Amino acid sequence: MTKLGKKRRKKLQDKVDQISGYRxxxxxxxxxxxxxxxxxxxxxxxxxxxxxxxxxxxxxxxxxxxxxxxxxxxxxxxxxxxxxxxxxxxxxxxxxxxxxxxxxxxxxxxxxxxxxxxxxxxxxxxQWEPCDWTPRCRCGAPNCRGWVVAKDGVETMRQLAKKTKKQK
Ligand SMILES: [Zn+2]
CATH class of the missing domain: 2.170.270.10 (SET domain)
Structure with a gap:
């Protein structure tokens, strides 16, 4: 099996979308x-x-x-x-x-x-738990917490992000 290239993947995905209407x-x-x-x-x-x-x-x-x-x-x-x-x-x-x-x-x-x-x-x-892979939030709300994380996890998430930044 050959790995799908980006371009071909996109082309085939368009086809899947057309055929199946999955998305x-x-x-x-x-x-x-x-x-x-x-x-x-x-x-x-x-x-x-x-x-x-x-x-x-x-x-x-x-x-x-x-x-x-x-x-x-x-x-x-x-x-x-x-x-x-x-x-x-x-x-x-x-x-x-x-x-x-x-x-x-x-x-x-x-x-x-x-x-x-x-x-x-x-x-x-x-309301995800704060952890290494918790993604940045792009919801665009004025009260955006910055991450896709539960309200009570924001402080823990800040600490975690500081730590991972230092490691890099
Ligand atoms: Zn947000």
Whole structure:
């Protein structure tokens, strides 16, 4: 097998997108499309505060045998939920317009915490733990924490970033 070059990879990915529509999604409520920060989930209509925006379903992974990827969500004490389409394309924001809740035994819900106009990007707060690989945040909100990290992890993250900077 030959390794895919960048150019060929892009060309083939375009083809995959065309054939499968894997990276596009549209129903009356939300749609996956390409925005400033790459793919994201956008409102296809207006949502009022407290309204359920998406039911997040996906692959259930046992916590006993799976360590968890960065995108995996906590379902309960025993299970992780690896979100499927469209939820897999949800971006983080430090000033989000939805909140993640436990909905059923097998799904999570994304609920509007403010008025969301049609065509607005749907975002929620990932609240990741501070660690080496926690990425910089580019949400652009005035209250951006600088990293994709939970509010109470910001100080730890600052210390961690200082340390890694010194090592380089
Ligand atoms: Zn941010």
């Amino acid at each position: 596009s999604y549209h129903d009356g409520d939300v749609e996956v499309s390409s925005g400033k920060k790459g793919h994201g989930v956008f409102a296809a209509r207006q949502f009022l505060p407290g309204e359920l925006v998406i039911e997040i379903t996906g692959q259930l992974l046992s916590k006993k045998t799976y360590e968890g990827s960065s995108y995996v969500m906590d379902l309960d004490q025993q299970w992780y939920l690896e979100p499927g389409i469209p939820a897999a394309f949800l971006n983080h924001s430090c000033s989000p317009n939805t909140e993640l809740i436990h909905l059923t035994k097998r799904s999570l819900g994304l609920v509007a915490i403010c008025n969301i106009e049609a065509e607005t990007e749907i975002t929620f707060d990932y």
